[in-house]
Amino acid sequence: MQNVGAPLKWRFIAVFMVLSAGIIAVGAVFYARQRAAVEAKEKSTVFSIAELKRTELTGWWKERLGDAETIFExxxxxxxxxxxxxxxxxxxxxxxxxxxxxxxxxxxxxxxxxxxxxxxxxxxxxxxxxxxxxxxxxxxxxxxxxxxxxxxxxxxxxxxxxxxxxxxxxxxxxxxxxxxxxxxxxxxxxxxxxxxFPLVQSWPVPSATAETLLVEREGDEIVYLNELRHKKDTALKLRIPVTTADLPAARAVGGFEGVMWGRDYRGVGVLAAVLPVGGTPWFIVAKIDASEVFAPLRRVAAGSMIFAVLLIIISGMSLKYYWQKQQTLSEEALRVSEERYGTLLDISPEAFFVNRGNRIEYVNRAAMKLLGAERHDDVVGKTPFDLFHPDYHAVVGERIRVMLEQGRQVPLIEEKIVRLDGTVVDVEVAAGPFTDERGPAIMVFLRDITDRKRAETELRDLNETLEKRVKERTVELESFSYSVSHDLRAPLRAIDGFSVALADDCLGELGDKGKEHLKRIRRGVSKMGGLIDDMLTLSRVAMAEMRRERIDLGGMAEEIVSSLKETEPERKVEFVAAKGLTANGDSRLIRVLLGNLIGNAWKFTSKSPNARIELGADYIEGVKVFFVKDNGAGFDMSYADKLFTPFQRLHSESEFGGSGIGLASARRIVARHGGNIWAEASPDKGATVYFTL
Amino acid sequence: MKKKDKTILLVEDNPDDAELVLLALGKLDIRSKVITAKDGKEACDKLFGPKAMRPDLVFLDLNLPKIGGLEVLKRIRNDERTKQLHVVIFTSSVEEEDVIKGYGLGVNNFVRKPIDYRDFATVIRTLGIYWLTEEAVGRKQEAGSSKQ
The missing domain is CATH 3.30.450.20 (PAS domain)
Structure with missing residues (x-):
C-alpha cells in the first residue's frame, strides 16, 4: 500500500509549495508596499523640511538686507x-x-x-x-x-x-x-x-540621524558651511570634491533639485532633499539616514515574516493532516475493494493466475482445481513453464516477452498444461499484462477445452467416415452401373445376334411373317440398348467427379455436329455457332449436354427442309445464357413442365425416336454446374433450349 | 499368294457372344481357324503353356473370370514370344479408364461390342480383314517398329 499515495503525495507537496510561495509573495508585496509608503512619506517630509529651511533662510536674508537698506536709507x-x-x-x-x-x-x-x-x-x-x-x-x-x-x-x-x-x-x-x-x-x-546655523541645523521632529546642511561650491570643491551633526569642526573646513558620486551636496551644486538617495559626507546611505537657496550661492541639503528611514519598517518586516512563517506552518500542517486523512480513506477503499474483488476472483469459475517476474504469485480456486492442486503452495512460486507442456514453452516465452515489452494483450490460443499429477490437459489461454503497485505482471485465464477438442476430433472422424462411406458408395454405384450396363447388354446382344442368325440361316422356314417378327425383336433390342446407354449416361452424369475447366463450346458443338453429319450425310443442316463461346465446366459432362441438345435439335429438324441449328449466348439481366436453337418441329408449351422429366416424351415414337432421357441428363448436368435450363418453343416453329452454367 | 489358314484366338467367357463372333467370322472370306478360351487362364495356357499357339489375331474380352482381360494383354505384351501379336479388345462396355489402360498396354484396337448384330458382324469382319490379310504383314512390321 505504500506506493498508492506516491503520486498523490507529490500533489499535496506541490499544493503546499504553491501555498507557501503564495504566502511569501503576499508578504513580500505587503512589505514592498509598506516600504514604498514609508519611503514616499519620508521623501515628502524631507523635502518639506528642505523647503521650510529654504524659506526660513531666504526670509532671514531678506531681513538682513532689510536691515542694511534701512541704514542705507x-x-x-x-x-x-x-x-x-x-x-x-x-x-x-x-x-x-x-x-x-x-x-x-x-x-x-x-x-x-x-x-x-x-x-x-x-x-x-x-x-x-x-x-x-x-x-x-x-x-x-x-x-x-x-x-x-x-x-x-x-x-x-x-x-x-x-x-x-x-x-x-x-x-x-x-x-x-x-x-x-x-x-x-x-x-x-x-x-x-x-x-x-541653528536655523539651518534644527530638525522639526526628533530624529536620530537627520540634519540639514548648507553647502556652496568653490571651484571643484564643495564647502560645507555649517557645523555638521556627525562630524566635528567642519564649518567652512570640510571640503569634498564636486565629482563625488552620489553625494547629495554634489548633485545640489550640479543643479539637481528634489529628493534623492545618495551617500553623504560619511559615505552613509541617506535620503536627501536638495534645494538651491535663491539669491545666495548656497544649497541646502536636508537628509536623513536610510537606516532611520526604514527603521520602522524593520518592525513591520519582522512582524510579517513571523506571520508568514506561521501561516506556512499552519497550511503545511493542515495539508499534511488532510493528506493523511486521504491516505487512510483511500487505503480503506482499496482494502474494501480488494476484499470484494479478491473474493470474487478467487471463487470465479474461470481459472486464473498471476505471473509476476516469471513466478506464479496468485492462483484462484478454479485454477488450482484445474491443475489438481490442493494447496496454494503447490502452485504459487512455480514458473509458468512448470505449468505448460514443454511443447508450448517457446510460445509461452514469446507471448510473455511480447506482453511485457509491448504492453498489449496476446491473442487467444490453444495450449496444453500439465497437471500436478502429470496428466496433460488441452486449454484455451487468454493473457494480458498489467501493472500495480508492485510493478508489472501478467494475468492469465485458462479454460479447459478437453471436451471441445474431443468433440472436434469426433466431428473430424465422423466427417472422414462419411467421406469414406460416400466414396465407397460412389465406387459401389459406379461399379454397379458399370456391371449393370455390361451385364444387361450381353443378353441383348445375344437376342439380336441370334435373331439375325435365325433370319439368315432359317430364311425359308420363317417366311415373311417370321421375318417381320424378327424385325420387331431386333427393334426392341435396339431400343433397350439405347435405354441402357441413356441410363448409364444419366447415372454417370449424376455421380461423376466434376472438374471445371475452360471449354470452347463452339468447337465442341462443331465436333458434335460433324459426327452427326457423318451418321446422316444426306441431311442438309445449317449449323451456326456464335464466335468465342466459352464456358467453365466439366468437359465430359458438357459434351454430353451439348450432344443431347444438339442431337435433339438434329432430330426434331429431320422433317424440316431448311434445318437450322444455332448455338449462341445472350445476356439476360446481366447473366450469360447459352442457347441451342432450332427451327424444327418445336413442341406445345403447355407440356413444357414434362420436358425435363426422364422418359417423358412430347412426341410419339413414330414421329421422332428417342428415349426421353436426353433432356433429363441435360438438366442433371446443368444442375451440377449450378445453372438453370429451360426451353421455349411453339409447334412447327422450332424450339430454343436455354441454359446457364 | 498362298492363302494360309489363319488362326484366331477368341478369349470370351460368354458362350452367346462367342457363338456370334464365330458366326460373323464364318462369313469372312478368309480361311481361318478359331480357338476359344473361356477365361483368362485358359487364354494364357494356350499362349504360353505347352503347345503354345501363335494366333494371327486375338479377340480379347475384358470381363474374364480367373485372369482379367487387361492382365492377359499385359502378359502378352511382356512376353517376347507374344509381344507382336495383334490384339483387339472386344468388350461390352467402354469405360474410359479401360480404354486408356488398354492402349497404354499396347492393344491394337479397342472396340465396343455393338448390340445391333449387323454392326457387330461388320466390326468383326472389318477387323478380321484388316489384321488377317497379307497386307497385315506390312502392318506387322509397322506395328513392330511402333511398339515400345
Whole structure:
C-alpha cells in the first residue's frame, strides 16, 4: 500500500509549495508596499523640511538686507556720520552714533557693528573691539563703496580669531546727491553660529540621524558651511570634491533639485532633499539616514515574516493532516475493494493466475482445481513453464516477452498444461499484462477445452467416415452401373445376334411373317440398348467427379455436329455457332449436354427442309445464357413442365425416336454446374433450349 | 499368294457372344481357324503353356473370370514370344479408364461390342480383314517398329 499515495503525495507537496510561495509573495508585496509608503512619506517630509529651511533662510536674508537698506536709507544717520567724520571731536555726535550702532547690534542681533570712514577704516565699533578688519571684510567694504550698494559677503572664517562671520557693508551716500562721494560705511557682522546655523541645523521632529546642511561650491570643491551633526569642526573646513558620486551636496551644486538617495559626507546611505537657496550661492541639503528611514519598517518586516512563517506552518500542517486523512480513506477503499474483488476472483469459475517476474504469485480456486492442486503452495512460486507442456514453452516465452515489452494483450490460443499429477490437459489461454503497485505482471485465464477438442476430433472422424462411406458408395454405384450396363447388354446382344442368325440361316422356314417378327425383336433390342446407354449416361452424369475447366463450346458443338453429319450425310443442316463461346465446366459432362441438345435439335429438324441449328449466348439481366436453337418441329408449351422429366416424351415414337432421357441428363448436368435450363418453343416453329452454367 | 489358314484366338467367357463372333467370322472370306478360351487362364495356357499357339489375331474380352482381360494383354505384351501379336479388345462396355489402360498396354484396337448384330458382324469382319490379310504383314512390321 505504500506506493498508492506516491503520486498523490507529490500533489499535496506541490499544493503546499504553491501555498507557501503564495504566502511569501503576499508578504513580500505587503512589505514592498509598506516600504514604498514609508519611503514616499519620508521623501515628502524631507523635502518639506528642505523647503521650510529654504524659506526660513531666504526670509532671514531678506531681513538682513532689510536691515542694511534701512541704514542705507537713513538720511539723518548719514548726515550725522558726515558731520562726525569731519569733526571727530564732537563727543555728542559720537555718543549718538554709538548709541545708534549699539541699538542696531542689539536689536538686529549683529555681532559687531562698525562705522567706517571714507577710506574704510573703522571709526566706531560696537562692541569696541581691538582686532582689525579682516581682508575679506575690507574687500566687502570696498565693493560696497564702489558699487554704492549694500553688499554682502559670503561666510568667511576669520582665521586669527577662529570665528565665522558674514559681513554686510552699507555705503553711506547722499541719495539725492548721487554723484557725490561716499560719506562713510557701516559694516555689520553676522555670527552665523548665533542664529543662522541653528536655523539651518534644527530638525522639526526628533530624529536620530537627520540634519540639514548648507553647502556652496568653490571651484571643484564643495564647502560645507555649517557645523555638521556627525562630524566635528567642519564649518567652512570640510571640503569634498564636486565629482563625488552620489553625494547629495554634489548633485545640489550640479543643479539637481528634489529628493534623492545618495551617500553623504560619511559615505552613509541617506535620503536627501536638495534645494538651491535663491539669491545666495548656497544649497541646502536636508537628509536623513536610510537606516532611520526604514527603521520602522524593520518592525513591520519582522512582524510579517513571523506571520508568514506561521501561516506556512499552519497550511503545511493542515495539508499534511488532510493528506493523511486521504491516505487512510483511500487505503480503506482499496482494502474494501480488494476484499470484494479478491473474493470474487478467487471463487470465479474461470481459472486464473498471476505471473509476476516469471513466478506464479496468485492462483484462484478454479485454477488450482484445474491443475489438481490442493494447496496454494503447490502452485504459487512455480514458473509458468512448470505449468505448460514443454511443447508450448517457446510460445509461452514469446507471448510473455511480447506482453511485457509491448504492453498489449496476446491473442487467444490453444495450449496444453500439465497437471500436478502429470496428466496433460488441452486449454484455451487468454493473457494480458498489467501493472500495480508492485510493478508489472501478467494475468492469465485458462479454460479447459478437453471436451471441445474431443468433440472436434469426433466431428473430424465422423466427417472422414462419411467421406469414406460416400466414396465407397460412389465406387459401389459406379461399379454397379458399370456391371449393370455390361451385364444387361450381353443378353441383348445375344437376342439380336441370334435373331439375325435365325433370319439368315432359317430364311425359308420363317417366311415373311417370321421375318417381320424378327424385325420387331431386333427393334426392341435396339431400343433397350439405347435405354441402357441413356441410363448409364444419366447415372454417370449424376455421380461423376466434376472438374471445371475452360471449354470452347463452339468447337465442341462443331465436333458434335460433324459426327452427326457423318451418321446422316444426306441431311442438309445449317449449323451456326456464335464466335468465342466459352464456358467453365466439366468437359465430359458438357459434351454430353451439348450432344443431347444438339442431337435433339438434329432430330426434331429431320422433317424440316431448311434445318437450322444455332448455338449462341445472350445476356439476360446481366447473366450469360447459352442457347441451342432450332427451327424444327418445336413442341406445345403447355407440356413444357414434362420436358425435363426422364422418359417423358412430347412426341410419339413414330414421329421422332428417342428415349426421353436426353433432356433429363441435360438438366442433371446443368444442375451440377449450378445453372438453370429451360426451353421455349411453339409447334412447327422450332424450339430454343436455354441454359446457364 | 498362298492363302494360309489363319488362326484366331477368341478369349470370351460368354458362350452367346462367342457363338456370334464365330458366326460373323464364318462369313469372312478368309480361311481361318478359331480357338476359344473361356477365361483368362485358359487364354494364357494356350499362349504360353505347352503347345503354345501363335494366333494371327486375338479377340480379347475384358470381363474374364480367373485372369482379367487387361492382365492377359499385359502378359502378352511382356512376353517376347507374344509381344507382336495383334490384339483387339472386344468388350461390352467402354469405360474410359479401360480404354486408356488398354492402349497404354499396347492393344491394337479397342472396340465396343455393338448390340445391333449387323454392326457387330461388320466390326468383326472389318477387323478380321484388316489384321488377317497379307497386307497385315506390312502392318506387322509397322506395328513392330511402333511398339515400345
Amino acid at each position: 537713513n538720511s539723518i544717520f548719514i548726515h550725522q556720520v558726515e558731520k562726525y567724520l569731519t569733526d571727530r571731536k564732537n563727543a555728542h555726535l559720537r555718543t549718538d552714533i554709538t548709541d545708534y550702532l549699539n541699538s542696531l547690534r542689539k536689536n538686529y542681533d549683529y555681532v559687531i557693528v562698525r562705522l567706517l570712514d571714507t577710506l574704510g577704516e573703522p571709526v566706531i565699533s560696537d562692541p569696541s573691539v581691538a582686532y582689525p578688519l579682516s581682508k575679506e571684510a575690507k574687500g566687502v567694504i570696498l565693493r560696497a563703496v564702489n558699487d554704492k550698494k549694500v553688499t554682502v559677503s559670503d561666510l568667511e572664517r576669520e582665521e586669527k580669531e577662529n570665528v565665522i562671520h558674514i559681513h554686510i557693508a552699507v555705503p553711506l551716500i547722499d541719495r539725492h546727491a548721487a554723484g557725490e562721494p561716499v560719506k562713510g560705511a557701516v559694516l555689520l557682522a553676522v555670527d552665523p553660529v548665533r542664529f543662522l
